[in-house]
Amino acid sequence: MIDKLSWIAVYPEIVLLVMACVIALVDLGIKTPRRTGTYVLTLLTLAVVAAMEAFYALGGETFYGFGNMVVVDPMGSWLKCFASLTVLTTLVYGRPYAADRDMLRGGELFTLSLFSLLGIFVMISGHNFLVLYMGLELMTLSSYALVALRRDHATATEAAMKYFVLGALASGFLLYGLSMLYGATGSLDINEVFNAIASRQVKHQVLVFGLVFIVAGLGFKLGAVPFHMWLPDVYHGAPTVVTLLVSGAPQLATFAMFIRLLVEGMLPLAIDWQQMLALMAIGSLVVGNLAAVAQSNIKRMLAFSTISQMGFLLLGLLAGVVNGNQLNTESAYGASMFYAVTYVLTSLGAFGIILLLTRAGHESEEISDLAGLNQRNPLYAGVMAISMFSLAGLPPLVGFYAKLGVLQALIASGKTSYVVLVVFAVIMSLIGAFYYLRVVKVMYFDAPQSPNTQPISAPADARIVLAINGALMLGLGIIPGSLVTLCTQSISSIVKSLGS
């Protein structure tokens, strides 16, 4: 029995699926080297899907489809909207790069991106263990293929292998954990699992045992210490456009999975998973920040910086439930969501610059390749500087409010140990400031070095998107109110519907 509401719930996914297939077919007839036809079609699809999701999100309603297998709620719709826009931006930045590197000989970049996005959509709106897992696999399998897209490139192939092996292991962890939970509670449906756990009829040991595996699997996808080993190598080895595809939208999906599994499914176990997240967060802050200082390759540096940023995101997730009290959940998880969204926005800016600086035959991956960028192109240097200052968490940029929200949630919990954690996080972000500043230093204080002395040109579409991207980072820093409200309201509609 499939009712009408169920179809409404998955309209965007259907559009995405159909268009991904259509584009794969249409692409066969495209002869131009830059594949303008499929490129435009892909961008249109993404824009339409983003608009649909925004429409759902503005409606603000929560409803389930296909017998509670999928859910449509504001958080999910907003995240899906942002994810589509992220992929769109990535493709705009990455097309010249991909064309120069023989990655547009077929249209795989576009189709695989769309399939990966479809996986992300399913991950975000799945409300059933199996559906979530299916979405995850669809996303990661597309990602493995994307990383290996330059198949005659040794480091990319190595990165793909590493990603695949470790990713499969992590998926295995997650699946094992989910099966433990299924065994303990007798259901795959997240609401029923929640009710079973809340009833306290289920054996605690089994739950915690499964929980450990779930947290480990999710931690791997997020790239949190100690499950971060794959991240620097994949970021470094993958073609930069794929790095951005892997590091942007999937983080939003992983965040959504944290909320779906840990909050919607297992909030009564918060005491247990918060401890694990706390350790992962501390580890990520230490390893990410310290290792990033030592990097000379900017992609590796950004990879370690991602690890530290994810540590901050986790800090928000562990501040929700204090002494069994759920008053803090909205602001804490809302802060984490804000963090995830703004992190993706910022990393788009940073990787976008790296993508646009590359030329045929020159990768522009070292930090020193940015030398004197301010003299070559003030706009690019400005956007990169804004990204760096934002990642460092400096006002008046959007990254500051992200950190502020998370730290504020920790302090509002009123626990002394959390206040100590805040001081620790603050000191770590001081270390972080050092390596972000170093990038600014190279761009503004150093003179251009050969072979990077020419002025830079980029296609008009990339320039426009880049300017918007930079303006958003600054504009949301000056007026962050609406995005903060959006995130908290999204989370609050979830918290209110818990267990229903």
Place this chain on the structure above:
Amino acid sequence: MGLLSLAIWTPIIFGTALLALGRDEQARIVRWIALIGAVVSFLVTLPLYSGFQLGTSAMQFVEKSPWIERLNVNYHVGVDGISLWFVLLTAFINVVVIIASWESIRTRVNQYMASLMILSGLQIGVFAALDGMLFYVFFEATLIPMYLIIGIWGGPKKIYAAFKFFLYTLLGSLLMLVALMYLYTKSGGSFDIATWHMLPLAGTVQTLLYFAFLAAFAVKVPMWPVHTWLPDVHVEAPTGGSAVLAAIMLKLGAYGFLRFSLPIAPDASREWAWLMIAFSLIAVVYVGLISLVQKDMKKLVAYSSVVHMGFVTLGFFLFTDLGVTGGIVQMIAHGFVSGAMFLCIGVLYDRVHSREISSYGGVVNTMPKFAAFAMLFSMANAGLPGTAGFVGEWMVILAAIKSNFWIGAAAGTTLIFGAAYTLWMVKRVYLGPVANKDVQGLKDINSREFLMLALLAIAVLFMGIYPKPFTDVMNTSVTDLLSHVAISKLN
């Protein structure tokens, strides 16, 4: 849009426009736009003074509108007797500094001018903010343009200096951020500074908050022993950057003591006053002696800034009307005098490209007009009666003697050391016979340099001869602040 918002945003908008504008080929136009912008930004601050109501300590020209509703952060600005003069001072110094940088900056002129303009607006924002988060945003945002000014247009070791400046001050202010968030939670979700003033706090909490604020403000002031970044940064920064740093940026820290530390944690402030007085006296005496042995003019003036800011903190922590008023007057005076001293060094540096005292000698012979100005500012730096430098120092020393003779005596030594290091520098640089070919070939200041030094000279003399307009504005606010601080907030 209110007057204060105009004062904050006019320079920022001009700065942003300059960034969008052009290239070095249009440097002339860029400079003129910057100057017009700075003058306009200064003019819009004048009604703040003329419309200011004396005899009340309430905030004036208040504007308040919600900014981040979810966190109850407001765009809430206003000035009282303590902050009013700093708004004007900032806008004034900005005009002077833009005139000063007219010729010495030749590369990426638009970015330099834009940095100065934006910095000026942000600093006014710091003085005007009445919301803790707004204050923090402005306070931190000033780091970015200053970092760029030092790093792009600075001297040979500019990168070391820029990083030292940024990371040193960031460490302090991050601890303050934790304190702000704690106060927000403690006050039931409010960033309003006035609410925090009324918030009762336990003894240990006050002490922790006090030291968190101290970390931010002491580094910025800078107080001994965290002053070491200042000489390094001053030496490497371009003239305009040095002048803004000394004239305005150091005041942000001292202002923070009055707006946050004292009224929010009054008991801790009184409990730890001995420590602050000790640090201040060490700054006055020991750093004064350090200044004496400097070979580099900029370093000498930088260390003397630490001395003068030591007077400011000394005055604050005596908890008397005279002391606090003296401290604030000293802040304003130091704004004029230290700015002028750095610009004078800049005038010489533009011509000879050396800051070493030993490279000069007998400048008065070739640059008589300039030497007259330099002499005046040096005298003000040494605290000669009749100049701005005298008023504040004298008030603080008097307040110190009233509270404890020995504190006063130690502070009084500055009259000797200050005169010694300043006058000895004057003797070696300006007086005597012409020392070398460089000095022989010096050309006296042109009308642009004359204008900028004359503006500052008028300010220095006016404040020295007739300080009443300055102190009148402060009186009520200072009295009110002190009566607030006198009441314990322990519950």
